Amino acid sequence: MRGWRRDGPHAIARKHDRFTEFRRRHPGRGQGTRMRSDTHKVLHPIASRPLLLHLLDRVDGLGADRKIVVVGKGREQVEAAIAGHGAEIAVQAEQRGTGHAVQQAASALKAYEGPVVILYGDTPFVKAQTLTRMLDRLDQDDRPGVVVLASTPPDPLKYGRIILGAGDRIAKMVEFKDASEAERAVRLCNSGMMAVRGADLFRWLDQVGNDNAAGEYYLPDIVNIAGDEGHAAVVIEGDPYETAGVNSRAELAHLELEWQRRRREQVLEEGATLIDPESVWFAYDTKLGRDVTVEPHVVFGPGVKVADGATIHAFSHIDGASIGAGASIGPFARIRPGTRLAARTKVGNFVELKKASVGEGAKVNHLSYVGDAEVGAKANIGAGTITCNYDGFGKHRTVIGAGAFIGSNTALVAPVNVGDGAIVGAGSVITEDVAADSLAVERAEQRGVAGWAKRFRERMTRKATQ
Structure with missing residues (x-):
């Protein structure tokens, strides 16, 4: 009372x-x-x-x-x-x-x-x-x-x-x-x-x-x-909604549904588009700008602010993050607390970000984890890139400069800095800083053994028939 x-x-x-x-x-x-x-x-x-x-x-x-x-x-x-x-x-x-x-x-x-x-x-x-x-x-x-x-x-x-x-x-x-x-x-x-x-x-x-x-x-x-x-x-x-109490989990669920229904209506009135309103779930403090588009099955946790014109694609989960104007998120993206995305950033499918600052126009398009990191404007993070931010005792930071290009399947072992305009070759494990405008490649030299595959198949076939 x-x-x-x-x-x-x-x-x-x-x-x-x-x-x-x-x-x-x-x-x-x-x-x-x-x-x-x-x-x-x-x-x-x-x-x-x-x-x-x-x-x-x-x-x-x-x-x-x-x-x-x-x-x-x-x-x-x-x-x-x-x-x-x-x-x-x-x-x-x-x-x-x-x-x-x-x-x-x-x-x-x-x-x-x-x-x-x-x-x-x-x-x-x-x-x-x-x-x-x-x-x-x-x-x-x-x-x-x-x-x-x-x-x-x-x-x-x-x-x-x-x-x-x-x-x-x-x-x-x-x-x-x-x-x-x-x-x-x-x-x-x-x-x-x-x-x-x-x-x-x-x-x-x-x-x-x-x-x-x-x-x-x-x-x-x-x-x-x-x-x-x-x-x-x-x-x-008063409105019966104002006097509805919670005495059981069923009543809690029903009141949650009613809160969400009212919030969705408010969001639509304020100028956002919800493709499938009933599948979108908001937190008490979610803020969406004008002309934001939210596709089906998106969940907003507390502390999310989405600027004008951004698109949140289906099956994304955003929590404690700021999304810049015109940004594109998902589908199937996980944006965790402390993440700040500038205007026109792109975070694609099966990408997870945590405490990451991503500069204007930068792209993290697929299958990557970027945590405790700073990504410069117009940088490109290739598929399968991971910032290795935890060493078993503490978290460490990765800094990727403006315009840098990180090749696919790269592991950036923090703390590490990749300079502006640098290129990291695909499949590299980067443990030392990379200078601006330089190329960093860390992988074994490829070699070929002529006829090896044919001989291997023949050997396996003989073994199977014995």
Whole structure:
């Protein structure tokens, strides 16, 4: 969960604890048991980023000056994941419900009276605009006590229902198991996310009881407590995508698919071409320029930026790299982190690059590995070339000058420098620097033995017939 304040938003985040239909059959009450994983539920990734960090991004977009993450089991994992993101940790030693979880932030927000927004770490895609609407509604003249984020999902399953009174006021919030058939027919569902003033929040939480089947303290109970004091609770409705939570690997996969679908649509609107959109997978921070063409079955990992007019051919995987304007990648290329390709470079089929800087117009066309290397402008790397960058103890760098030509099936044993305009003969193993504009050849002298092949075949034939 999370919270905000107007003069400097607060944020409190916690693993989601709503009940879906599946959870009703397989109870875990927010502890992530259905993920069947040693990884904390909120750290499972969508688009190569943990769920919780997606949510923290949205908080940061509003300029939150404090973020409090309430966590129970798996505290060490969560603390490591949010390091550097400016969030504090509050510990819920026992999982006793969502209301009890929010109470763990009481000491951090002591004497704070401004608005607090409560969110869930496994419900990552609530929009910043929606959070702003919640805060704005809390500030309106009628001064509601609680603003609840709701949605109308295509299939409401067994979510709690919200029964509206006049306008946006909540007449009743009811758990599915306690609802009548008429109430279950209502499609407006409670997301669990809400905005409430700090001056009221912890006072109302102190009045929440646990007289229920689970023996837990439920956050939604503050709606009824606020009503008893004459403070209305109201609804802001959001997109069901914003309120979709992750309680199982199946739900994680479905939410990933929806994220990817929306991102593909955005990419197309921004001027890139996806030949087969459904087969292209993006990371949370992938950036594509105008007139970029992406062929089928391309995967982008984190930290990829592709400049205008580049082409990414089929079955390529790019991770942590910058691709220059008009460059051509693949098919079947593997571009690993730290690689920087200048404009109009060409990286062909079955080429792997790692921490390589490739100059403008240079070519690495086929079946090569270039790692920890600098390749100058308009250099040509022949098929089967390998930079031997690891000696079993450390990585070493290879520098290939502008306009150099590296013949096929060459091994460049780093550290080594090939000068501008130099030529390396095919099949060479280069262990020493090559001067600019020179030729380097390292291979045994070829010799021929006349008639040897014929004699060999005859010998083998006789042996086979004996």
